[in-house]
Amino acid sequence: MKIAIAGYGNLGRGVELSIGQNPDFELFGVFTRRAPETVKTVTGAKVFHIDNILDYKDEIDVVVICGGSATDLPRQTPELAEHFCVVDSFDTHAKIPEHFAAVDTAAKKSGKVAVISAGWDPGMFSLNRLYASCILPEGKDYTFWGKGVSQGHSDAIRRIEGVADAKQYTIPVEAALDAVRSGKNPDLSTREKHTRECFVVAEEGADKACIEEEIKTMPNYFADYDTTVHFISKEELARDHSGIPHGGFVIRSGVTGSGNTHIIEYSLKLDSNPEFTASVLVACARAAVRMNADGMTGAKTVFDIAPAYLSIKSNEDLRKEML
């Protein structure tokens, strides 16, 4: 199967690397909005301008779209689904129904399969919420994120006057996790579930107390959380906080007929958020091509993908080796 990458940031690079771990795929190339000659790929993959992608329509089996959810994907995914099987990681939860509808129309028109909102949340976490709620209809589920870097919160700190650079970690509260695991089904406030830890490089002569106050009282981002602010040097930030780790927990606690409690827990601990997301996208790209070959068309999510479609192994081998 020939696979193309549209958009070449952290996620696109992650997809490029993941393809090397999946021998049934051949990387056709990277499509970018930038001037192709200015883009250097990690593995030496060919680079094309995105405007020319339709020239390669018959040579590409699936396109992994690696743009942002705010402005890129709402436009790109429907456009490309009119010509290709595609996969995206659209993650604006509230706008998924709208995005699904637009992509579904395009993919039904072209007779292709378009998997949207793949990754880990939405994605693997969603799957675990679904499976657990089907098995334990009388129960409650909890999603915790972290410990990991929140890009949006880091950006919000960087916009404060006097801040040169910053990194923000979202951290689940251990006591809240334990309460959920105990089967007590606690009601947890925002503050009780997560804390936020900020590593800030202040500009020369900036008022640190003032920056700290502004972070801690920032509405939506920090005001509802217990927030810790550490001022560190530019060198320390580069040395200790250059990674993009993330992860989290999906826990459902439920009760069956005669009053027995059950706890289902799924957790991820990821050294690289974009590389893990990319690996999910590549597995979904395989599923998109194979579902399309089986006659399916239209927009799909992880909920619509029979798990065997994700695997390089045959159904027989899966039953023999993994069931």
Next chain:
Amino acid sequence: MKIAIAGYGNLGRGVELSIGQNPDFELFGVFTRRAPETVKTVTGAKVFHIDNILDYKDEIDVVVICGGSATDLPRQTPELAEHFCVVDSFDTHAKIPEHFAAVDTAAKKSGKVAVISAGWDPGMFSLNRLYASCILPEGKDYTFWGKGVSQGHSDAIRRIEGVADAKQYTIPVEAALDAVRSGKNPDLSTREKHTRECFVVAEEGADKACIEEEIKTMPNYFADYDTTVHFISKEELARDHSGIPHGGFVIRSGVTGSGNTHIIEYSLKLDSNPEFTASVLVACARAAVRMNADGMTGAKTVFDIAPAYLSIKSNEDLRKEML
């Protein structure tokens, strides 16, 4: 949807209770090999003799078969799949391909869907092995069982001379779990992964040292493990060890392109092994009926079920609420 239960032990009772939590199902009745008038159901469900099940062919949408894997299911599932959509929990891993083939032939003949090997292992654990291996092809997975009661091992102790009753717990070794979670991909021996703890009621005057020795050296069951034996009274066994808890962990540790490590962990902590298994079977029964309505036929496993089929919710609601 009308659902029937074939076989009425712990698992059958669990299915009966689970149906009460799933309002899209109506329990048609319980089918048993015993004389129906001697069987009292938990919820007052009607009881029929299994020999008469074909009389109700047009009134039943799906049969959950709750027999044992050793002798019941290899015969019952293909037989019933010739007439009904069915679900079973066949769990003899090595014989799954054979069982699948026999059931597939029967279900293709009748045009029904037969889900085999549903439950938690095989079942939810298998799904997690599959998903994790697709996302992290360069990695290693580990399955740990427990803490929980192993019926087979408990039975093996009960067969020893001088033993009145016994219960055996399989316990994962915390240090092994930690080593796996660290991403080190350790090679673990049988002894390093699990310990076995036995609670034994000895008969009056029995030689306890002799019993303990016989347990600890029993080939296949205990010789390869660090085993602890506690002698307790009949009353203590009834008071402290009457439950059937179980659970375990599926952990995959893998590396992506630029050398980042990722840990995917799924765990279950179950107060009642049969009630949880039953709840998985009922969700799969829903999927069987709906996949059949969509034109599918033949034997299926959890690998073949698109997750949305398991849920009582519409696809639109799932995307809106769970993705």
